[in-house]
Amino acid sequence: MPAGHEITELLERWGAGDKQAFDQLMPCIYDELKRVASGYLRGERPGHTLQTTALVHEAYLRMVHLHSPKIDNRKHFLVLAAQAMRRVLVDHARRHNAGKRDAQLLDSGLVIQPNLDFDLVALDGALNSLSQFDPEKERIVELRYFAGLSVAETAEVVGRSPATVKREWAVAKAWLYRQLNGEAPNDSPAME
Amino acid sequence: MTPRQWSEVDGILQSALELPESEQDAWIARECEGRPEVRSEVASLLHAHRAADTFLEPHTPAHEGRRIGPYLLVEEIGAGGMGTVYRARREDGSFQQEVAVKLMRASLELRPEAVRRFLEERQILAALAHPNIARLLDGGYTSEGTPYIVMEYVAGTPITDYCDSNGLDLKARLRLFLQLADGVQFAHQHLVIHRDIKPANVLVTGEGTPKLLDFGIAKLLDPEAAGAETTLRVLTPDYASPEQVRGRPMSTASDVYSLGVLLYELVAGRRPYKLADTPLDQAIETICVKDPAPPSAVSQGVPDDLDAIVMKALRKEPESRYASVREFAEDIDRYLGFRPVLARQGTYRYVARKFVRRHRAGVATAAAACILLAASAAVVIRESQVARFERDRAQRRFNEVRRLAHSVIFDLQDKIAALPGSTPVRKELIANFIGYVDGLAKEAAGDPGLQQELAEAYIQIGNVQGGGNENLGDPKGALASFQRAEQIARALVAAQPSFAARKLLVESLRNVGRIYYQTNERARAEAYRKETLAMARDLRKQYPGNEDAEILMANSLFDMATLTRDSQSLQYRLEALPIFEELLRAKPSDPKRQRNAALIHKFIAGYWLDVDHDRALPHLQRAMALDEARLANDPGHQGAKLDLSIDYNQFGEYYQAKHDLSAAIEYGRKTLAIRRDLVAADPKDVWKQERLAFALTSTANLLIKTHDYRAALASLDESRRISERLGMSDRERMNDYTWTLIVTGEADRAVGNEQAACEQFSKARDLYRKLGYSPSEQGARMLAKLEKELAPCAKR
Numbered sequence: 009m010p011a012g013h014e015i016t017e018l019l020e021r022w023g024a025g026d027k028q029a030f031d032q033l034m035p036c037i038y039d040e041l042k043r044v045a046s047g048y049l050r051g052e053r054p055g056h057t058l059q060t061t062a063l064v065h066e067a068y069l070r071m072v073h074l075h076s077p078k079i080d081n082r083k084h085f086l087v088l089a090a091q092a093m094r095r096v097l098v099d100h101a102r103r104h105n106a107g108k109r110d111a112q113l114l115d116s117g118l119v120i121q122p123n124l125d126f127d128l129v130a131l132d133g134a135l136n137s138l139s140q141f142d143p144e145k146e147r148i149v150e151l152r153y154f155a156g157l158s159v160a161e162t163a164e165v166v167g168r169s170p171a172t173v174k175r176e177w178a179v180a181k182a183w184l185y186r187q188l189n190g191e192a193p194n195d196s197p198a199m200e
Numbered sequence: 201m202t203p204r205q206w207s208e209v210d211g212i213l214q215s216a217l218e219l220p221e222s223e224q225d226a227w228i229a230r231e232c233e234g235r236p237e238v239r240s241e242v243a244s245l246l247h248a249h250r251a252a253d254t255f256l257e258p259h260t261p262a263h264e265g266r267r268i269g270p271y272l273l274v275e276e277i278g279a280g281g282m283g284t285v286y287r288a289r290r291e292d293g294s295f296q297q298e299v300a301v302k303l304m305r306a307s308l309e310l311r312p313e314a315v316r317r318f319l320e321e322r323q324i325l326a327a328l329a330h331p332n333i334a335r336l337l338d339g340g341y342t343s344e345g346t347p348y349i350v351m352e353y354v355a356g357t358p359i360t361d362y363c364d365s366n367g368l369d370l371k372a373r374l375r376l377f378l379q380l381a382d383g384v385q386f387a388h389q390h391l392v393i394h395r396d397i398k399p400a401n402v403l404v405t406g407e408g409t410p411k412l413l414d415f416g417i418a419k420l421l422d423p424e425a426a427g428a429e430t431t432l433r434v435l436t437p438d439y440a441s442p443e444q445v446r447g448r449p450m451s452t453a454s455d456v457y458s459l460g461v462l463l464y465e466l467v468a469g470r471r472p473y474k475l476a477d478t479p480l481d482q483a484i485e486t487i488c489v490k491d492p493a494p495p496s497a498v499s500q501g502v503p504d505d506l507d508a509i510v511m512k513a514l515r516k517e518p519e520s521r522y523a524s525v526r527e528f529a530e531d532i533d534r535y536l537g538f539r540p541v542l543a544r545q546g547t548y549r550y551v552a553r554k555f556v557r558r559h560r561a562g563v564a565t566a567a568a569a570c571i572l573l574a575a576s577a578a579v580v581i582r583e584s585q586v587a588r589f590e591r592d593r594a595q596r597r598f599n600e601v602r603r604l605a606h607s608v609i610f611d612l613q614d615k616i617a618a619l620p621g622s623t624p625v626r627k628e629l630i631a632n633f634i635g636y637v638d639g640l641a642k643e644a645a646g647d648p649g650l651q652q653e654l655a656e657a658y659i660q661i662g663n664v665q666g667g668g669n670e671n672l673g674d675p676k677g678a679l680a681s682f683q684r685a686e687q688i689a690r691a692l693v694a695a696q697p698s699f700a701a702r703k704l705l706v707e708s709l710r711n712v713g714r715i716y717y718q719t720n721e722r723a724r725a726e727a728y729r730k731e732t733l734a735m736a737r738d739l740r741k742q743y744p745g746n747e748d749a750e751i752l753m754a755n756s757l758f759d760m761a762t763l764t765r766d767s768q769s770l771q772y773r774l775e776a777l778p779i780f781e782e783l784l785r786a787k788p789s790d791p792k793r794q795r796n797a798a799l800i801h802k803f804i805a806g807y808w809l810d811v812d813h814d815r816a817l818p819h820l821q822r823a824m825a826l827d828e829a830r831l832a833n834d835p836g837h838q839g840a841k842l843d844l845s846i847d848y849n850q851f852g853e854y855y856q857a858k859h860d861l862s863a864a865i866e867y868g869r870k871t872l873a874i875r876r877d878l879v880a881a882d883p884k885d886v887w888k889q890e891r892l893a894f895a896l897t898s899t900a901n902l903l904i905k906t907h908d909y910r911a912a913l914a915s916l917d918e919s920r921r922i923s924e925r926l927g928m929s930d931r932e933r934m935n936d937y938t939w940t941l942i943v944t945g946e947a948d949r950a951v952g953n954e955q956a957a958c959e960q961f962s963k964a965r966d967l968y969r970k971l972g973y974s975p976s977e978q979g980a981r982m983l984a985k986l987e988k989e990l991a992p993c994a995k996r
Contacts (some may be wrong), residue, residue, distance in 0.1 A: 185252035
């Protein structure tokens with residue numbers, strides 16, 4: 009894994025539009041989040057519920073804080089961490105779903121599903137569909153739901169007003185909810 | 201549906217959601233007039249929206265419009281690392297009041313103890329009624345268990361912006377600042393430290409009254425971080441004091457410092473340091489080491505008196521700042537009244553410090569006595585104060601003892617140890633504090649933060665007892681203390697393998713290993729050191745660039761080198777050398793790092809002196825330069841003197857190898873002179889006596905070569921007497937003693953006292969076997985030499 013200052017540099021390069029930096033960063037952040045998360049998920053920290061915000065924060069502090077208190081880096085990091093967190097949780101849910109089918113895998117020691125009344129894997133799929141015609145909403149959902157940011161924090165990261173973020177979020181939620189609850193409309197928006 | 205239609209749907213739905221629910225349907229019908237497809241889509245999504253209430257929001261529910269106790273949250277007005285702040289209304293029929301509600305991140309643990317502390321602290325803060333402090337009104341837990349606090353709502357502007365936008369002149373700024381200082385002083389009198397004074401927390405109302413927000417909130421939210429501040433908080437270190445960024449315990453002096461930064465900004469128009477784009481580690485270094493330019497150098501027309509006042513508040517050492525916010529404010533008041541300010545007479549402390557430096561020996565005992573007095577006085581004062589808060593008396597007392605133990609163990613021991621004649625005082629202090637710490641340990645179950653501190657305290661105690669360089673010669677006691685630390689650290693790592701816990705474990709193992717090494721339990725020492733090194737390697741790999749990890753790695757290599765011999769130990773040392781030099785480069789004037797780097801050079805030089813003395817020279821020179829620099833910085837330092845004498849001794853060996861015996865003996869005498877002084881200054885210090893014995897043997901060895909056997913034998917007698925008096929409890933000492941016996945044998949034989957010579961040699965061989973070296977180049981050489989010396993004895 010790159011050292012803290014390298015991560016800072018990669019974040020800066022990615023912020024400046026360097027796609028390669030993203031490819032290098034993503035697996036690191038994913039691994040770090042998974043590592044941090046597994047402590048919680050294994051129940052090693054009693055009294056804690058799964059708090060994505062806390063996970064993301066901890067990952068951030070571990071990876072970059074000593075070398076970069078710059079706000080921009082934090083924003084870049086949060087965007088990436090939100091995506092990584094989505095992958096961590098969805099991957100985990102996938103394994104968990106597989107476990108339901110295969111009794112051998114059930115005893116993985118992981119207890120994650122924090123009272124979800126929907127399927128994370130399905131949510132992931134719905135988000136992918138949403139991103140096809142409204143990528144900004146996908147990003148907002150990632151930041152709000154997967155990184156656990158508040159409306160104000162999300163607004164800061166995406167550079168929109170809190171009011172806008174709040175409305176976008178409400179619509180995104182409605183759309184995703186409908187996708188997941190089987191009340192799909194006759195036809196979804198499609199690219200022209 | 202096309203993307204264009206979607207953006208229409210999106211727009212109409214977003215607007216609809218802004219309306220009261222009762223009007224939404226009608227509005228949609230009107231907007232979608234004549235476009236049934238769009239309308240059915242919007243209606244379907246609106247339906248989903250109403251059903252999706254809590255969907256995707258289990259972790260961060262939207263709180264606006266929500267009721268918490270009697271408070272209705274109106275709008276979010278701020279968000280930070282610790283939580284979100286809402287403007288809210290108290291509505292319970294009788295009256296209406298605007299308040300600010302701070303809702304914490306829900307990740308705080310709901311342990312009964314944490315809850316109790318939160319509620320207790322809240323009570324104390326609620327009693328802070330002052331016109332310049334935004335009052336804490338209420339606080340508690342929401343139904344989900346999220347802690348929240350309710351504060352007076354202040355509609356105002358940060359003080360810096362207020363001064364600029366209203367064009368306040370210097371005097372007006374100072375008057376505003378004095379009001380603020382009054383608030384802080386009031387809180388200090390009530391034993392509350394702010395910990396986070398910065399412009400964003402000082403709002404000036406429309407009437408021109410400054411109000412401090414968030415008093416004591418930092419601690420309230422994270423009571424366990426009372427000493428070590430959380431990492432989140434130092435993300436903006438501009439106003440943080442050196443002790444704060446270092447994670448040391450904070451005090452009222454920390455608030456004095458932050459007020460100093462604020463005053464600097466008000467007077468000079470900018471902050472003392474530009475930290476905005478600085479990496480945090482550098483920022484910390486700047487705050488702790490660099491002196492800022494005085495305000496007058498930054499902004500024209502700042503008078504000298506004000507310079508002096510600001511700079512006094514910004515001193516690095518808390519004890520050199522104004523003793524209280526009141527003193528600080530009074531000095532500003534003096535300036536405003538054209539009277540001489542205290543800050544410019546502030547040379548007293550420096551004079552006093554110089555006095556102490558001149559009279560170290562006498563001050564030592566007095567200082568120790570003062571410490572004990574001050575300690576008990578602090579507890580007594582504390583007791584009378586806590587009487588006011590009957591319920592949390594026990595808790596406060598507990599914290600007090602904890603802090604006190606901490607400061608005595610960590611700060612004072614180091615200071616006292618550097619003073620001559622301090623050994624008995626230290627022994628007594630340590631005995632007292634083992635009692636304290638054992639007492640704390642009983643109450644510390646289930647508190648990882650405290651466990652960590654306790655383990656650290658045990659390590660410190662162990663060092664003073666018998667682990668460190670200037671110890672009290674009690675390896676048994678030291679081993680027990682280090683093992684306590686190890687036990688605690690293993691449990692902490694098992695519970696959560698954080699960096700801090702793993703670091704603690706490495707340190708504990710390292711110390712246990714060191715005692716086993718000293719007491720000649722070789723197998724155990726090796727097992728411990730191997731585990732230590734493996735763990736340190738892992739840590740360093742996992743946290744590249746982390747300084748603590750580097751230090752652990754360097755130290756572990758150093759230890760492995762001491763355990764092994766010859767070329768193998770050289771390998772470990774060569775691996776450690778660049779790490780030590782790199783650490784020194786990061787902090788070139790850090791005496792500890794100077795010492796470590798010098799030490800590793802000395803060991804490497806030691807190897808080459810045996811094998812190829814010319815290769816030793818650069819290491820000898822580097823070591824001596826480092827030690828001389830360190831001594832020049834602190835000329836009274838006993839340890840630095842001893843270190844320099846080791847360099848002299850090595851130079852003696854070097855010249856011996858070059859067959860320049862007179863130069864060698866000259867260095868031998870210099871070594872002896874320093875060590876005799878050191879022993880005379882503190883006759884009870886075991887380590888210094890050992891080194892004197894070693895130097896005596898070393899010089900005797902040279903004297904033999906110049907055929908001055910009488911002088912040599914006198915030196916050797918003295919050396920043996922010292923070693924025999926100290927006893928053979930320590931491996932190194934045994935090693936040195938064996939060598940002394942061999943040299944004595946040589947001298948005896950040279951003067952024709954063959955019987956005495958044979959006795960010395962055979963005694964040396966027995967001891968040498970007892971030491972149990974693994975077969976090694978040097979070991980084999982030494983044994984072969986002994987057998988040769990003993991050969992004529994067997995014939996007799």
